[in-house]
Amino acid sequence: MYKTLLLLMTLLFLSSLSYAQYSEENVYEKPTLKIGGALRFNYNLSTWKEDQLERGGDFGFDVLRINVESEYKGIKLNAEYRHYSEGFGGGFLKQGWFQHDFSDISQIQVGLNQVPFGIQQYNSNNWFFNMTYYIGFEDDHDMGVKYIHDNGRWQWQAAYYKSAEDLVFGSSEASPNRYSYDVTGRNKENNQLDFKIINRLGDSLQHEIGASLQGGLLYNLDTERNGTRHAGAVHYEYKSVNSPWNVKLQAMLYRINPKYASDNDLNFVEMGAYGANYNVANKGEVYTASLAYHLPIDTRLLQGITFYDNYGYYNKRVSGFENSHMNVLGALFSAGSMYIYTDAAFGYNQPWLGPEWTNAFTAGTPGDTDWHLRFNINMGYYF
Template identity: 50%
Template sequence: MRSHSSSISGILLVIFLLLSFLIPGNYAYAQEKPQINVGGALRFNYNLSSWKDGQKERGGDFGYDMFRINFDAAWKDIYLNAEYRLYSEAFGGGFLKQGWVGYRFNDRDEIQIGLNQVPFGLQQYNSHNWFFNLTYYFGLEDDHDMGIKYLHVGETFEYDLAFYKNAEELRFGGDTETSPNRYSYDVVGRNKEVNQVNGKVVYKFGDSIKNRLGISAQYGGLYNLDTKETGSHNGLALHYELDFSNWNFKLQAMNINNDPKNLPGESDEILQMGAYGVPYEVASDFNIYSLAFSKSIPVKLGPISNLEFYNDFGYMDKKVESFEDSFMNVTGVLISAGHVYTYVDYAAGYNHSWLGGNFVDDFSNGNPDAKWEARFNINIGYYF
């Protein structure tokens, strides 16, 4: 995968886009007048962390989390979906979470072009809590990249095919590193994600017990800004989800491999990944396993209509034997009261950058002397 392959892929992408919009669709959903819907959310957060002595003495901290605005627009079978988020400056400030233009061929087939969700693993989420599961911190849950995706939703099978030119690009210099100011984790530093292909198939079965059994695969390049060579990355995921009588179970296993073409003397066993304005190190090759379940209980407690109790667990098995593995477990409840949704979580982590570690290398080398740390968190959001 050299420079000429990138040019060819760009030409193929343009041709595919043109053909896609020239194919006549089924206009069962067509409307003559454009429709626009605007929504959003405002969230606040309280947290108390076991590894922050000053915070413990204060009894925790309560502050601003995020404000977002959502746009949905449609004209005939062409539609728009976009979400912009504004975090504090320390967490990257403002950035586009997702944004694409779509086209519906019929009631089962559509295409999305732009910053859309990568079809890999359980979706929309591999978790129930505010922190997500461990998969999120490596760009493997609710990830969004720049490309084109075809979706088919049938009664028995669903499948997605996608091509991503790169992660969301905010800097367009020839040798400019990818910015870490983003919602979902991507490779940053001296390597850049390029020309990624994704495929996903889900088999659905059962009536009173609904089952979704699927497999996902992805393969792409890692362009190194120093060597001007393109390495590779690939992933394979097996996933299963069950819904039964207000219970939800999610089970997933992933195999992830990265082969960057770094300068001589630089380790290829570690990558830099970034989001929310800050990069950190991640092991290049690992397996990751997760198990999540929840139980929803309808209630009538003033404005509260539902309580969803859950536990989400993740385990990162790093392939380099000298690296220390990482763990994460979140136990909590989601409280629904009209437009207000409140997550009450107890999140625990071992060699986890966001849960008590030294942040920089917990997901790569790790620390054999690390101990489990925890954060009690309450996130309150009004969604409109």
């Protein structure tokens, strides 16, 4: 009897140890899921739209977005789906990738992720972005594999992208229903390589100096041949948790050489996003400068205001094409979960900030171009 009781107690003890170990492993391997998003509305008043001026502007729906982050057994998921009105492309995936962290300082992302080029995440402080966004070099997302190594002082990223945000496979034209600008129309981006390196200086690493390189192919649906494209950029950014100031400076150049048919040798390509295409010069340089100042406010409703001025100059390297400018002066109001951008956006040969859409980034309207203003308020609740 004693031996039997001792055996039962031993088995119960071993079972409890096994259960404890099993429970600890399950707790450690328990999947995590975080769901968030935003709902935004927009008011705008454009000086070149007479009917809108008579109405006193328009106020309506901007976007509903859903964000998902998850992790299980060392594999992470990051995805963001956005739904705009049909006139701005409807619903599409803004980003979405699988991620594995090799260590605290290195990771790999596979899927629709941000292209490592220039100042990230944004080369701007305002709701309109800067000039670089509108020709595909700010917050661009493509389909591929990216490796990131960041030890605090140095960061480098290397990426390979098989294609852009293609929604239609095969020989059909790429859809402009997407978040970031890519080459569309009769050309398709493919087989792109990116490399970016940055060095952070100062005691609190507040000074960032970086360089980016990009090269890829451009498949023409008519000639069934690949052209080439390449770009490079250098940048400087000042940011510090101990300072209210933020400075962003960037200079970049790009060249696109599509393989058009001999009787259709154009000096521009189509680019598209938000449901519509426009033409962009094959060659150019873009210079941007942004300055922002954050003013903390300790009230129940308002917690801070960030004032900013963001300027972009687009120098087109094609004879007969008039250059483009944009400048956004404004402020971001932070109120709990709400963020309100109030922008005075000025454009000169800028398709989103003027009456000329299709050719603003090519010939423009030589001899008859004026600066135009769009006053814009974007209010969003982020959860």
